[in-house]
Amino acid sequence: MNFELTEEQQMLQDTLRRFLADRYDSSVRNGILDSDLGYSPDIWRQLAELGVIGALFTEDQGGFGGSGIDIATVFEELGRAGVVEPMLDTAIIGGGLIAALGDDAQMPLVEFVIAGETHLALAHGEAGARYDLDHVATRAEERDGDILLSGRKAVVVNAEAADYLIVSARDSGSVTSQEGISLFLVPRDAAGVTLVGYPLVGGGRAAEVALDGVRLPATARLGASGAGYTALNERLAAAHVALSAEALGAMESATALTRDYLMTRKQFGRAIGTFQALQHRFADLMVEMEQARSVVILAAGHLEDSAPTRDLNTAAARNLIGRVGRLVAEDTIQLHGGIAMTQEYELAHFAKRILMTDHRFGDADYHLERFVALSSAAA
Amino acid sequence: MDLNYTKEEIAFREEVREFLAESLPSELAAKVRAGEELTKADQERWHAILNARGWLAPNWPVEYGGCGWDAVRRHIFEEECALAGTPRIVPFGLAMLGPVLMQFGSDEQKAHYLPRILNGDDWWCQGYSEPGAGSDLASVRTRAVRDGDHYIVNGQKTWTTLGQHANMIFCLVRTDPDVKQQAGISFLLVDMNTPGVEVRPITLLDGTPEVNEVFFDDVKVSVENLVGEENKGWTYAKYLLTHERTNIAGVGFSRAGLAAVKRIARQEMAGGRPLIENPYFAARLAQVEIDLMAMATTNLRIISRAASGQAPGVESSMLKVKGTAIRQEINNLARHAAGPFAMPFVSEALEGDNNSIGPDYARPVTRQYLNNRKLSIFGGSNEIQRGIIAKTMLAGGAR
Structure with a gap:
């Protein structure tokens, strides 16, 4: 047993942490949050140059990492700095899906992603689907050798910045069948694609996407017909590791801010951190942070294992991170008091980022239900 | 990072399992499983069996007749013992006084008392x-x-x-x-x-x-x-307390307890289905199981860091707070799983003389639940631990 990072991972962590500490302070971040794009192309280019995107892909895929621990290492640092750039959507999900399913003509997109030149978005969720991965009403029809896509996609994160949308649509089957779901690479500016964009509470942007008879060549298909559900399920395991690690990093920053505040803020002539009522709440946060750190290690360390082990651990991680994340967000605000209610104070962003993690690809309850199903299947 | 045990550690676990399978008397294991009270003779019998194998004092150095195991091996041993349902090693001589005498006792005291602890004379x-x-x-x-x-x-x-x-x-x-x-x-x-x-x-x-x-x-x-x-x-007392806390997380006890809750919940019927399929019960069970997965990993992280068996500081306070909360929640689930048969107070039932009242598995659950309220009180109450955690972490130290 060994809980140490490899030398390469340690270097990656150090480099990324230093870079973000230098270049991504709260004024930079607030500028990005207020911008029309919702992310910084300049920061994105520098992250690519540092090799951060490449660290999320295996050597076979053109990167130099790609393990669960690599992913967790990168995302913990992104979370610690409150980074809103679309690393999850473009690299882990978008790039990961193409790397897993792409044909020779599509594969070069992975290189462009690693180089920081291409953005991607997953257009999968729909109104009424909540977190159900198999709920796809969007239809794909064959028309004279072409494909016609029609449907509505909801809260498509990073859609406006994306060069391609990875759209899930049905070749066959009922709206909630796992069978018959396929994926398609759709240029964002294709005729019939309409975006209504908006900013997100936790930073970054998303869009409601309308697909009105979008006509695509057969070569736009990503992976085999009907392979969409399995491919999404596989790839989301990595997304769960990334989301959990990112939330952990943000939680570390939120608790660090709180520690400093408890020791400097004075009330009744004493640092408020000397009051037992606040000390015990802070102690509970520290205990739960160790739980959070451990569960991220479990999810990351088991990402390459068999599907049942992998999924049990990611479900556990998302459930625990959802619960502890809420505790950290709410209690760090409470321990600060009024100052934490302001948008200007840095904690606001971390708290919102942590809380919104629990709305992507399933919340704590969703993953608890998943954990129960996976455990009883294993029993 | 590698979440797997080394080949040597896996072999060691196998060795422990084989020993327990051969040497743990089945009537002792049955008593532990059923939550029955162990007599002095039961405890002494198990100590003698371990002593004969040379495994009674995992935390003692070899020169005093201990195993000289590192923290990972001690953890494996404790975990396997809990899963097999062995009696606990009575800690007062072995885990508490022994280390104090080795560190601070006179040569005469060491020569006189340490062998007597191992042999069960005292x-x-x-x-x-x-x-x-x-x-x-x-x-x-x-x-x-x-x-x-x-x-x-x-x-x-x-x-x-x-x-x-x-x-x-x-x-x-x-x-x-x-x-x-x-x-x-x-x-x-x-x-x-x-x-x-x-x-x-x-x-x-x-x-x-x-x-x-x-x-x-x-x-x-x-x-x-x-x-x-x-x-x-006072110096010696504090030294003793750090040793009292080495197995503070109680991971093995929690794993064994969780398995017992599942056994009960598979047999209890609720609304025509096994209780374990009831979504509300299943959710509570899953949540504590997830907490335990994380806590076991925290425990291993701390163990792997504690080179040379050194007792950790603030981490043991964290493990105590979380580890005891998890054990108490498992006791609580067991009590609820047993339903109305958690109510009878039949001390003879605990001794195994009374087979007419309720299912066997229901007999110890309330007693264990009540008894383990002590976990968050003794060894420095969990509130004392929270004070230690806050003071250490707010001082900016520890990690």
Whole structure:
């Protein structure tokens, strides 16, 4: 047993942490949050140059990492700095899906992603689907050798910045069948694609996407017909590791801010951190942070294992991170008091980022239900 | 990072399993599983079996007859013992006094007492707590007054676990009442057969006489029984407490407890289906199982960091708070899983003489639940631990 990072991972962590500490302070971040794009192309280019995107892909895929621990290492640092750039959507999900399913003509997109030149978005969720991965009403029809896509996609994160949308649509089957779901690479500016964009509470942007008879060549298909559900399920395991690690990093920053505040803020002539009522709440946060750190290690360390082990651990991680994340967000605000209610104070962003993690690809309850199903299947 | 055990550690686990399969008497395992109370003879029998294999003192160095295992091996051993349902190793001589004597005792004390602990000649109990002291251990009032080559001891200890079995007690006594609390304490070894020592049982809320009051009335103790120096006892007491906390996380107990809850919930029927399929029950069970997965990993992280068996500091406070909360929640789930048959208070049922009331698995659940309320109180209450955590972490230290 060994809980140490490899030398390469340690270097990656150090480099990324230093870079973000230098270049991504709260004024930079607030500028990005207020911008029309919702992310910084300049920061994105520098992250690519540092090799951060490449660290999320295996050597076979053109990167130099790609393990669960690599992913967790990168995302913990992104979370610690409150980074809103679309690393999850473009690299882990978008790039990961193409790397897993792409044909020779599509594969070069992975290189462009690693180089920081291409953005991607997953257009999968729909109104009424909540977190159900198999709920796809969007239809794909064959028309004279072409494909016609029609449907509505909801809260498509990073859609406006994306060069391609990875759209899930049905070749066959009922709206909630796992069978018959396929994926398609759709240029964002294709005729019939309409975006209504908006900013997100936790930073970054998303869009409601309308697909009105979008006509695509057969070569736009990503992976085999009907392979969409399995491919999404596989790839989301990595997304769960990334989301959990990112939330952990943000939680570390939120608790660090709180520690400093408890020791400097004075009330009744004493640092408020000397009051037992606040000390015990802070102690509970520290205990739960160790739980959070451990569960991220479990999810990351088991990402390459068999599907049942992998999924049990990611479900556990998302459930625990959802619960502890809420505790950290709410209690760090409470321990600060009024100052934490302001948008200007840095904690606001971390708290919102942590809380919104629990709305992507399933919340704590969703993953608890998943954990129960996976455990009883294993029993 | 590698979440797997090394080949050597896996082989060691296998060796422990084989030993337990061969050497753990099935009637002892059955008693532990059923939550029945173990007699003094049961405990001594298991100690003797471990001692014969040389595995009674995992935390002792080899030169004193211990195993000399590192933290990971000790953890594996404890986990396998809990899963197999062995009696607990009674900690007072082995885990508590032994390390103190090795560190601070005289050569005569080491030569005399350490082998007797291993061989079961002495059963030690702990004379720390006093009436009214609670978690404030340093407020020792039991007095020891020097009289030639003896001390005369007067006072009272309480919460003395399994003191009814013991022939020896190690005590914190006040030898100087005129200095700061911590500075006037000495560490004294007392033969409980000395005139003036009286043990009275305290019946706990679960009906068991697990703890006792111990009274000292002009008890004459030779100065040879002083450990280390007079008035330095607080240092030794704190050293002992760090050893008391080495298995504080109780991962093995929680795993065994969780397995027991699942066994009950598979047999109990609710609405025509096994309770374990009830979504509300399943959710509560899953949540504590997830908490345990994380806590076990925290435990392993701390263990792998604690090179050379060094006792960790603030981390053990964290493990105590979380580990005890998890164990108590598992006890709570077991109690609820048993349904109405958690109610009968039948002490004979615990002894296995009464088979007519409810299913076997229901008999110990309430007693265990009640008994384990102690987990968050003893060894420094969880509130004391939170104070330690906050003060350490707010000082900016630890990690």
